[in-house]
Amino acid sequence: MSFEITVNGEPRTVEDTATLADLVSALGQPPQALATAVNGEFVPRGAREGVQLRAGDAVFTFQPITGG
Template sequence: MSPADSIDGPAVTVNVNGETQLLGAETCLAELLRRLGHEPESVAVAVNGDFVPRASRCSRILRHGDQVACFKPIVGG
């Protein structure tokens, strides 16, 4: 089943790393990452160019047209 198959009610379209995703209207960033199969510790995320800390992902509701970038965090220094 695709994520679109489980949407009841209004939907929004977001772009994730160049791919369009159809989500329920109140989907948070943490839920999107879970649906995409990302472990929270394994990916850094920006929405519309702004970094979103792990602690804020559950409260960051995605809106129509949001641009989401997922990438491996860079460690070291």
């Protein structure tokens, strides 16, 4: 089965077993190059595998900001 979420405001269908780590992998960008948030909550890289996506989730990916 699958369901719909939004990724950066665009609808996307994912499998019902998808984690945030699975989604980041499917986006085709190096995981270390992206920061992620689900429903407005920042999710650290190391926690993505434990975040089960649910129907209607709003996922945002962005470039981490570094510098001083």
